[in-house]
Amino acid sequence: MNTVWLIPTLACYAMSAAGFAMERAGIRTRLARWATPMLAAGAALQTGDLLMRGIQAGNVPVTNFGQSLVFLAWLTALAGLVVIVRTRMPVIGVYVAPIVFVVLALEATTVRQARLAMPQTLRSVWLPIHVTLALLGYALFVIAAGVSLVYLVYEKRLKAKRPLMPTDERTPSLEKLDRINYRLLGWGFLMLSLAIVTGAIWADAIWGQFWSWEPAESWTLVIWFLYAGLLESRLTVGWRGRRAAALTIVVFTVLVGSFVGVSLLAPGKHGGNFG
């Protein structure tokens, strides 16, 4: 990311994270009230940066791991905003804002790699569609894991019979958290499935084969099956509530491990080594 954009973007995300934390702790400050607008401001600034770079590159700016992290952080911030506003659950911000901030800050300070020019042959309408769908699916899984985390914390408090902190008056119910988790998983799964399909179509158009069993592809398939199982267990056996939340977090951990692991250890074509 360009530093001209980076510094204000990071500042907005940091202030948003601090604001959400204060809001949770019951500290009523102006920052706490402005936590959501700050998140939106951060996302808007980042949108500006991505647009500039997209226009420069003539395509979605995701040619290496660092860039896909930035893109993922952006989608997570956007999806988080939608969830916070639509479900009126600022508690999700306590999780989303710091994650977006940390991912961006990490990318800026450590991961940053040389940008690779994408070969002319690979440029296609399928690229932005494939990449956006895949990362949007991941962003939804990030938020689903956050919702599940909140679920587990609240459920533990209810079981331990210490449920009514004064600042908890507006906390969402378990039922609502469970339902939103389910919806996020469903949408995320749909995005991931479409990403696989569009990726296959693109691969077929360029390399003449739908699937090449490179690490990123294999792991994506594993992830796809895990989320499919998660959704299926709810529909058939009725695994919901605590168990569903715990499993969501477990599967998400696998997702993070494979995303980071594959990108750093065996990037392949998905890492930008188009050969």
Added chain:
Amino acid sequence: MRESLFIFGINHRTAPVAVRERLAYPEGEIVAALARLKQAAPAIDEVALISTCNRVEIMGVTIAPDRAQREATNFLACDRGVDATDFAPALYVHQARAAVRHLFRVGASLDSMVVGEPQILGQLKNAYAQAAAAGTAGLVLHRAFHKAFSVAKRVRKATLIGHGSVSVSSAAVGLAAKIFDTLTDKTVLLIGAGQMAELTARNLKRLGVQSLLITSRTFDNAVALARRLDGTAVPFDNFRPYLKLADVVVGSVAAAAPVIGPEEFEGVIRERRYRPVFMIDLGVPRNFDQRLNALENVYLYDIDDLSTVVQESIGDREREAEKAEGIVDLEVDSFLKWLGGLDLVPAIKDIRSSVEQLRELELERHRAWLASLAPGERERIESMTRGLVNKLLHRILSGIREGRAGVADGAYAAEIARRLLSNELAIEGDVLIDDDSDEDDDL
């Protein structure tokens, strides 16, 4: 000589209900009572009557507080037919600053039996409406009540004083709202049809519960309660098949051993496909085995758990009340400042007219010379004198308002300025103030 607020009365802390109920006024009689009170107590300029089940208070504005209080006490004794000695020991009196503070604390629900309860504000608004209807609320009371309402609003916004549950049944319902997003599609099963169960069920119904199953050892009780609450009665020896339908189970039967055990309920949970169940155990001995709480998506609260929740809420409210007291104190200051400024009005009026008189006198003296001038020049002289007078007045008056005279009391400074400026009325000055105070009342 200054108008000042006073409140006196009894409340739940100073008088038992046996005394409060004898002094309390039925709502419909307050307007008439205020009219009688105004007649019987000429020392009181403005008055309102606050009568709830926890307090009977007379709040008024007077320039003679002691006389006003005597008259009002006598009135209360006569009007309610109670011997004054019966309630005199329970009476508290607040004057000036303390009275304003008391009114604001009452409105903000800091003086309530259950701190933070919301009804008192409505009751206070009622008392104000009645005083307004009776025509006994004047400039000061209007302002005091409106300020009390805005203080209450501010306290509610800035603190968590009204949060949390302060009764067992409301705690149970509050917990239900933590587990379930909506209760309209949920089923409640009452095992036992006692009073606590009924209260809890009513609270749940208020949150939208539509499906209510009731079972009781004595089937007739279940049927009677089902009729009252629009539910369905189920025979006690056959309620188990209904367990899997129930999202909320309320137990309140007298039973030596738990009515529901964990082994049995595990099957129920599976049948429910792990949909959460909230179990409220109001029974002593307890109706539900404690181990149920360990089952997946089952939340069991017994009577002690609920009491703990209540205790914590009360503790939280008390902590919030301290913050609220700070807000009240600030608002009392700002109200008293306004009230103090009010006292300046008659003196300021005098100062203005004295200075204006001097100006006119001076113009009068030079009338002949002025008449010889051209109209434009005459006007110029007019406006020059007026400008001089206004500048002088502005400096004096704004100095008084801002307390620049070096004396704490703005009214005192204004009085000095008034006496110094009005040469012909220096000795009879007090008479003039009285005249103007009356005028001021009609503002």
